[in-house]
Amino acid sequence: MSTEEIQKKVKVKFNDLPISKLTKDGLAKRNFQVMTEVQRCVIPHALADRDILGASKTGSGKTLAYLIPLIEKLYIEKFN
Numbered sequence: 001m002s003t004e005e006i007q008k009k010v011k012v013k014f015n016d017l018p019i020s021k022l023t024k025d026g027l028a029k030r031n032f033q034v035m036t037e038v039q040r041c042v043i044p045h046a047l048a049d050r051d052i053l054g055a056s057k058t059g060s061g062k063t064l065a066y067l068i069p070l071i072e073k074l075y076i077e078k079f080n
Helices: 003-009 021-029 037-047 062-076
Strands: none
Touching: 021 062, 037 062
16 A cells, blocks of 8 residues: 555544644534544644645635635734
8 A cells, every 4th residue: 555545544633633623613513523634634733833845726725724824823923
């Protein structure tokens, strides 16, 4: 089995991320449970303040991969 096949079978949940309970609750409320491939690859790096360049098909979860780290940064900095 190739690395790509293994990565596609790996199921990583949003609850596994080091994000606030409020964000986790919001994701659960909208029924977001398991991350897509682009989200698995992008979100941990974005949460660690790394620059990211990614490309993926429409509907693959790129927008959420961008927004979760952004929301977390605003939450941590107590943005009102």
